[in-house]
Amino acid sequence: MIFILFYNQGNNEKNNIGKVMKISLSRKKFLRYLFRFNAGLALYNKFLLPQTIPASGYSGQIQAEHWESLSDNKIRCLLCPNKCILSPGQNGLCYSRGNRNGVHYSLVYGLPAIIAQDTIEKSPLYHFYPGISAFSIATSGCNLSCQFCQNWQYSQTGPENVKNFILSPEEVIKKAKKFSIQSINFFYTEPTIYFEYVKAIARLAKKEKLKTVCVTAGYINDKPLGELIELIDAFVFGLKGFDENFYQKYIGCGLEHIKRSLKQLAESKNRIWFEIVNLLVPTLNDNMSTVTEMCSWLAEEVGVNVPLHFTRFEPKHILSELPPTPISTIKKAYSIAKSAGIKHVYIGNLPGHDESNTMCPGCGKTVIERLNFSIIKNIVKRGKCPFCQYQIEGVWV
Amino acid sequence: MKFKINFILLIIFTAVILFVSAEKKISKQEINDWENELNGLGFLVLKSSAVNIINGLNLTREQANALRDLALTIEAMGLPVFQLNTNAIFNETAEIKAAYIKLLEYLNKGLTVPKDFQVMLFNMRRRESEIIKNSVWAAKKINIKNSQCIRCHANPDFFYTGDIAHVETASISTAERRDIDITHVIGIFGQKGTAALADLKGQVDKILSSGQKYILKDFRCCLVPPQDLENSANVGQAFVSDEWLGYFDEVRTCPDDHWNDFRHLFIYPVDDYIASALPGIKRRYRKIMMKNVGNLLDEIKKMDDVDYTLQKKMLCIKLKDALDYDFLVGEDSRTPDERQFLAAMYLLCPGTVPVYDKLIKNIDAAEKAGRGK
Numbered sequence: 185m186i187f188i189l190f191y192n193q194g195n196n197e198k199n200n201i202g203k204v205m206k207i208s209l210s211r212k213k214f215l216r217y218l219f220r221f222n223a224g225l226a227l228y229n230k231f232l233l234p235q236t237i238p239a240s241g242y243s244g245q246i247q248a249e250h251w252e253s254l255s256d257n258k259i260r261c262l263l264c265p266n267k268c269i270l271s272p273g274q275n276g277l278c279y280s281r282g283n284r285n286g287v288h289y290s291l292v293y294g295l296p297a298i299i300a301q302d303t304i305e306k307s308p309l310y311h312f313y314p315g316i317s318a319f320s321i322a323t324s325g326c327n328l329s330c331q332f333c334q335n336w337q338y339s340q341t342g343p344e345n346v347k348n349f350i351l352s353p354e355e356v357i358k359k360a361k362k363f364s365i366q367s368i369n370f371f372y373t374e375p376t377i378y379f380e381y382v383k384a385i386a387r388l389a390k391k392e393k394l395k396t397v398c399v400t401a402g403y404i405n406d407k408p409l410g411e412l413i414e415l416i417d418a419f420v421f422g423l424k425g426f427d428e429n430f431y432q433k434y435i436g437c438g439l440e441h442i443k444r445s446l447k448q449l450a451e452s453k454n455r456i457w458f459e460i461v462n463l464l465v466p467t468l469n470d471n472m473s474t475v476t477e478m479c480s481w482l483a484e485e486v487g488v489n490v491p492l493h494f495t496r497f498e499p500k501h502i503l504s505e506l507p508p509t510p511i512s513t514i515k516k517a518y519s520i521a522k523s524a525g526i527k528h529v530y531i532g533n534l535p536g537h538d539e540s541n542t543m544c545p546g547c548g549k550t551v552i553e554r555l556n557f558s559i560i561k562n563i564v565k566r567g568k569c570p571f572c573q574y575q576i577e578g579v580w581v
Numbered sequence: 582m583k584f585k586i587n588f589i590l591l592i593i594f595t596a597v598i599l600f601v602s603a604e605k606k607i608s609k610q611e612i613n614d615w616e617n618e619l620n621g622l623g624f625l626v627l628k629s630s631a632v633n634i635i636n637g638l639n640l641t642r643e644q645a646n647a648l649r650d651l652a653l654t655i656e657a658m659g660l661p662v663f664q665l666n667t668n669a670i671f672n673e674t675a676e677i678k679a680a681y682i683k684l685l686e687y688l689n690k691g692l693t694v695p696k697d698f699q700v701m702l703f704n705m706r707r708r709e710s711e712i713i714k715n716s717v718w719a720a721k722k723i724n725i726k727n728s729q730c731i732r733c734h735a736n737p738d739f740f741y742t743g744d745i746a747h748v749e750t751a752s753i754s755t756a757e758r759r760d761i762d763i764t765h766v767i768g769i770f771g772q773k774g775t776a777a778l779a780d781l782k783g784q785v786d787k788i789l790s791s792g793q794k795y796i797l798k799d800f801r802c803c804l805v806p807p808q809d810l811e812n813s814a815n816v817g818q819a820f821v822s823d824e825w826l827g828y829f830d831e832v833r834t835c836p837d838d839h840w841n842d843f844r845h846l847f848i849y850p851v852d853d854y855i856a857s858a859l860p861g862i863k864r865r866y867r868k869i870m871m872k873n874v875g876n877l878l879d880e881i882k883k884m885d886d887v888d889y890t891l892q893k894k895m896l897c898i899k900l901k902d903a904l905d906y907d908f909l910v911g912e913d914s915r916t917p918d919e920r921q922f923l924a925a926m927y928l929l930c931p932g933t934v935p936v937y938d939k940l941i942k943n944i945d946a947a948e949k950a951g952r953g954k
Contacts, residue, residue: 299891300891300894301892349886349890351887355887359887359888362888363891363892466947467950506950507947509947510947510948511642512641512944512948515641535639535792536638536792537639537790537792538790538792541792550791553792554792
């Protein structure tokens with residue numbers, strides 16, 4: 185019998201697709217191959233196929249929010265300033281939202297690619313219920329393209345290329361309660377792009393008196409950010425630098441919009457708690473005059489009570505050739521921020537240094553000691569310093 | 582004739598008895614060689630641990646400089662015990678010593694220790710543990726009256742020839758453990774060196790931050806750092822959760838239907854780990870540990886993917902607890918004074934001056950590369 189196979193060859197893939205190769209096979213041989221193929225398939229399904237890959241019938245797709253229809257079944261996504269215009273079948277720059285027959289869908293609803301149980305300090309969030317445990321969750325995809333991304337294997341691709349868990353919002357809450365986790369943290373990749381999933385979980389979390397935290401780069405339009413502010417208890421804002429060129433070249437967006445989001449959060453301070461994190465990347469955003477400019481702006485526009493974390497860069501992704509941030513650079517940035525009047529400045533990703541402890545702004549004594557995202561000692565009582573009774577800024581147990 | 586034969590047999594019998602019961606004579610040279618070998622192995626393990634912790638503490642330039650100055654003070658004393666004999670003297674320990682020297686080369690160059698070498702190193706560590714256990718067993722048996730190491734660690738001539746793993750050695754109380762620790766430190770550093778470390782421990786303490794002291798508080802000897810040394814989040818600890826996670830993942834690949842048949846094969850490597858870390862452990866403690874580990878693996882097998890992924894870190898802590906031997910080695914009962922001394926012992930260990938030099942050079946290079954000015 186004649187059996188036809190498609191084949192392609194290495195680099196000349198495009199040219200060879202569709203070419204056919206004729207192979208002669210006897211019935212006996214064909215049946216033998218068929219049997220082997222089926223046996224292999226059965227074994228693969230039984231032992232090798234990850235159980236968490238979406239089962240048939242669940243695609244992770246749910247109609248998206250914040251978009252508008254255009255002509256020819258095209259749509260425009262209005263979630264982030266990228267404002268992707270997508271033809272049917274096309275996915276957005278974020279890999280996680282796409283046009284399906286003229287309707288905009290989230291492609292990652294209920295399909296987290298990363299789940300972990302962390303301490304809240306890992307976010308980093310130091311003034312929000314210190315020491316509580318967090319259910320960290322993230323889907324694949326991102327609307328930015330940071331060249332030093334720590335989780336690029338997940339952020340720079342879509343759900344079809346990673347192992348996903350199937351986890352409905354109800355299931356997330358159920359698991360959090362099962363393990364006595366007090367907070368759900370949308371972390372590791374940008375939560376903006378799984379906006380609908382974040383909102384659904386946050387609504388349920390509120391009912392169950394669980395806290396919610398968004399760790400975001402702030403590249404989101406005002407309206408959806410406003411909706412998140414209504415639902416989320418705390419934010420960690422990743423301010424990646426303070427230079428327009430740096431943002432354009434290494435992050436993939438403009439700085440002005442980020443500053444606007446940050447101001448929007450600052451205006452909602454009475455409703456939410458937030459802290460700012462700045463990753464210092466050697467040679468790219470570690471210029472101390474820029475750090476000085478950033479700290480002055482933060483003190484003036486955002487407020488001196490908002491904690492600022494400087495974290496150490498570890499060579500990752502495209503910038504893996506760069507060295508880790510020198511300790512002295514981080515310490516200089518720390519001093520600059522302190523001089524600018526910011527009350528709570530921290531250094532992160534650098535275990536063993538006293539600058540990761542909380543010092544009372546009133547008396548200067550250490551009230552919380554930390555190591556590696558864990559609390560070693562916490563003597564703050566209902567937000568007050570036990571030495572001078574200063575009310576330390578934050579949300580406390 | 583009969584009397585003559587009986588007489589000859591009696592003489593032969595007496596000669597055999599005398600030969601068998603005669604105490605083996607150990608020359609002074611043999612004692613010195615063996616003592617040097619034991620202290621040499623101890624020193625190599627200590628030095629590797631020192632390199633790991635110095636590189637893992639995220640020291641600032643100022644801290645590295647200050648510690649280097651103190652390390653120079655120790656170095657200047659030229660303590661004789663640190664003249665490590667790198668030649669193979671005893672067949673039993675030659676390979677172990679060579680492996681530890683090779684490891685130090687990797688660590689001094691700041692290179693990642695290759696996986697296959699790590700496996701070999703683990704086997705060497707286990708072999709060393711068995712030798713130590715054997716030497717303790719033999720010393721008790723022959724009861725040598727001597728003030729040197731050989732009193733507690735007989736040389737290989739007296740070793741048990743069977744499988745030492747099945748032999749139980751005497752229990753050690755916490756108080757005895759402390760005395761043993763002190764004796765070992767004196768063995769490596771000598772009286773003079775130990776006194777010098779005790780003098781400098783306060784100065785070392787002043788240089789370190791509270792977080793760094795916390796890292797050192799429970800630090801145990803560790804040959805290979807968890808991942809490569811460039812990762813600042815690694816502090817050179819002996820407990821490696823990444824390794825355990827890989828182990829758990831393997832457990833979960835075993836088909837449920839076959840778990841009961843293969844369970845013991847998965848527990849077996851832990852038995853190896855216990856043997857290398859605690860050569861003198863009592864059979865009953867070992868049994869308890871193995872049972873705890875078995876229960877934990879059963880729990881891991883039963884978990885769904887989400888629960889398992891969420892609980893990974895917690896499972897590592899549980900495994901650590903299952904293998905907890907603090908009650909045997911007494912880290913928990915260290916006094917603040919002892920902790921300060923141990924910090925000084927690791928950070929000022931002879932031979933660390935070049936480690937500080939390299940660290941300072943790296944700090945300078947990173948600062949030069951950055952624009953943090």
